[in-house]
Amino acid sequence: DGTIIKFVNNITELTPPGEADDALMAFQHRMCISGDEDRIPWPKPDGYDREDFLLIQRALDANKGLASFFTRMPPSSLPGYPGPKKKYCLCCGITIAASDQPNLNKGWANASWERKQEIIADHTYFELGTFYYLANDAQVPANVRATFNNYGLCADEFVDNNYIPHQLYIRISNRLVGDYVMTQNNIAEPRSKPDSIGVGDWSFDEHMTGKYAVPNSDGPGYQVMLEGNFWPSIKDGSNWYDVPYKIMVPKRGTGANLLVPVCLSASAVAYSSTRIENMFMSIGSAAGVAAQQLVDGSVATVQDVNVTAVQATLTSTFGQRIHGPPGHGPPPPPPGPHPSYFNVSGAGSASWNGQYVFTANNMYVSTNSKCATNGPCALYPFEGVWRLAIDGKELFYIAGKVRVHRVWVFQGITQMWLLSVACACILRVNNSRWTHAWLFSRDCFTRLFSIACASGIVIEGDATTVGPMVGGISRGFGADVTFSPSMYVYTNASVDILTAYAATTTL
Numbered sequence: 001d002g003t004i005i006k007f008v009n010n011i012t013e014l015t016p017p018g019e020a021d022d023a024l025m026a027f028q029h030r031m032c033i034s035g036d037e038d039r040i041p042w043p044k045p046d047g048y049d050r051e052d053f054l055l056i057q058r059a060l061d062a063n064k065g066l067a068s069f070f071t072r073m074p075p076s077s078l079p080g081y082p083g084p085k086k087k088y089c090l091c092c093g094i095t096i097a098a099s100d101q102p103n104l105n106k107g108w109a110n111a112s113w114e115r116k117q118e119i120i121a122d123h124t125y126f127e128l129g130t131f132y133y134l135a136n137d138a139q140v141p142a143n144v145r146a147t148f149n150n151y152g153l154c155a156d157e158f159v160d161n162n163y164i165p166h167q168l169y170i171r172i173s174n175r176l177v178g179d180y181v182m183t184q185n186n187i188a189e190p191r192s193k194p195d196s197i198g199v200g201d202w203s204f205d206e207h208m209t210g211k212y213a214v215p216n217s218d219g220p221g222y223q224v225m226l227e228g229n230f231w232p233s234i235k236d237g238s239n240w241y242d243v244p245y246k247i248m249v250p251k252r253g254t255g256a257n258l259l260v261p262v263c264l265s266a267s268a269v270a271y272s273s274t275r276i277e278n279m280f281m282s283i284g285s286a287a288g289v290a291a292q293q294l295v296d297g298s299v300a301t302v303q304d305v306n307v308t309a310v311q312a313t314l315t316s317t318f319g320q321r322i323h324g325p326p327g328h329g330p331p332p333p334p335p336g337p338h339p340s341y342f343n344v345s346g347a348g349s350a351s352w353n354g355q356y357v358f359t360a361n362n363m364y365v366s367t368n369s370k371c372a373t374n375g376p377c378a379l380y381p382f383e384g385v386w387r388l389a390i391d392g393k394e395l396f397y398i399a400g401k402v403r404v405h406r407v408w409v410f411q412g413i414t415q416m417w418l419l420s421v422a423c424a425c426i427l428r429v430n431n432s433r434w435t436h437a438w439l440f441s442r443d444c445f446t447r448l449f450s451i452a453c454a455s456g457i458v459i460e461g462d463a464t465t466v467g468p469m470v471g472g473i474s475r476g477f478g479a480d481v482t483f484s485p486s487m488y489v490y491t492n493a494s495v496d497i498l499t500a501y502a503a504t505t506t507l
Helices: 050-062 113-136 142-149 268-274 277-295 307-316 463-469
Strands: 032-034 087-089 196-201 206-215 222-230 240-244 341-345 354-358 364-366 377-382 385-390 394-408 415-421 424-429 432-439 470-473
Touching (some): 354 377
Antiparallel strands (some): 424 432, 432 470
C-alpha cells in the first residue's frame, strides 16, 4: 500500500553526510540457544503480528527459499562447555534479515530508564518474533521451518526471565571525552605508544547502524540497504595496537579521581575495536594499579599518575602485555656460539621459572614439565625486552628493557660486562648483597669478554671502588642478573643489546 514495512526506516531519515547523529551499532540479546530435546520451542511473543516480519519472507523469496542470509543456525558454539549439552550463543548478522536489528536502539544513549525498558522490550519482540516466524509461518518453506524447529531456547538458562538473558548486549553508547581521543587515524599511527598499558588486537568491527528503504534508481519501488557494517583490519592486514593510559583519563579539571576503563575516550569507529572484553580486562587492571597511587598519596589526580610505575607493576606483578605485537615469535639468534641455558625466576606463575635450554629450533625452552601444555615455554628477547611465551607465539610475561652496562672489576679481572634487565639488578660487593642497585652507565658497547668463575661471578672490590658506578634507588622492579660459569659469552664485536643473551634473567 506504499507504506514502509516494520523495522525499516525511510532514507529521508538518514542524517546528511558530515553531520552527527545518534545512530549506534545494533544491540541484541546474546540468547542461549539449545539443540537438545529439552529445549524450549520458540515462544510466540506478546502482540505478535506476522506482517511485522514480511522483510524476512521477501528475503526468503528472493533467495530461492533458502535462509542462508540469516544468522546461521546453529549459531556460535560455546567452546569448552562441559558435558554433552548442545548450547550455542546467538550473535550478529550483516544482512537485511539477521538477529542484529538497527533502528530499535535510537535514542538509547540519553533515554530515561523507562524508555530503555521499552527499547529492551522492542528487541525481545523482534528476536522472538523472527525465530517464531521462521519456525512456524506457513509461507516459510518446510525445510527452513524444520531447521529452525531443531533449536529453541535453553531450558536451564535464565529460567526466571522466560529463558531470555536479563541484559541486552549494548555494544556502544555514551563514552568519555578526554584530552586524548582515540580515532581511526591515531589508533595505529603510531602503532606503538610509550604510555601504553595494554594491547588491542581486534579489527574495526562495526555492526549495522541503520536499515533504510532506498528508492530504486531504475523504476518504482524501494530496496532495503544497510548503514554500517565494516570489518577492515587496523593496519596492513593485522589488528594489534598499543592502548595509551590517557584513553581512560578525563580532561584535567573535570575529574581528578575518575578513571573510565570501559566507556573509553574513543570515536565510534575506534570504539568498534576497543570495545572487546579482553581489552577491558587489561585496561581495568591498569586502572586499578593507577588508582593505588591516589590511595597511597603518591599523586593527587589521575592526570598526574606515574605511568612508568603503572607499566612496571602490570608487567612484573600481573604479567600483562603492554606493548605489541601480540604473539610475536622469537627472532633467530645471531650466528656464533650460544649460551647453553638461562635460569629464570620471578615469573607470575612459578611453573614458568627454572632453567631454559637452547634447542635445535633456535629457542630457549623450559625444562619444567609443568610449564604449559599446548606448546613449549620459550624465553627470548625482542626489541630490547625479555619475554616468556608459549612457543614464542602466545605471550605471557614481559620483563623490562635489556641493557648492557660496563662495571669495573678488581682483583685480577680487568673489566666485565653486566646485562641488566628492567634497569635494576642485584650486585654482590665483597659477598654483601646490594638490593635495588641502579647502574647509571648509559653507554652501549659491542664487545663482551668471557669470564669464568668456579662459584659464579662476584663483583669484587669494596664499596669505595665499586661505589662510583652505582647510585640511587631503582625505580623499576628488582631483577637478579648474574652470569653462569657454564654459559658462553659472546665475543663477536657486532653483538648489540638485542642479541646479548649471556645472563641469568629475572622477570
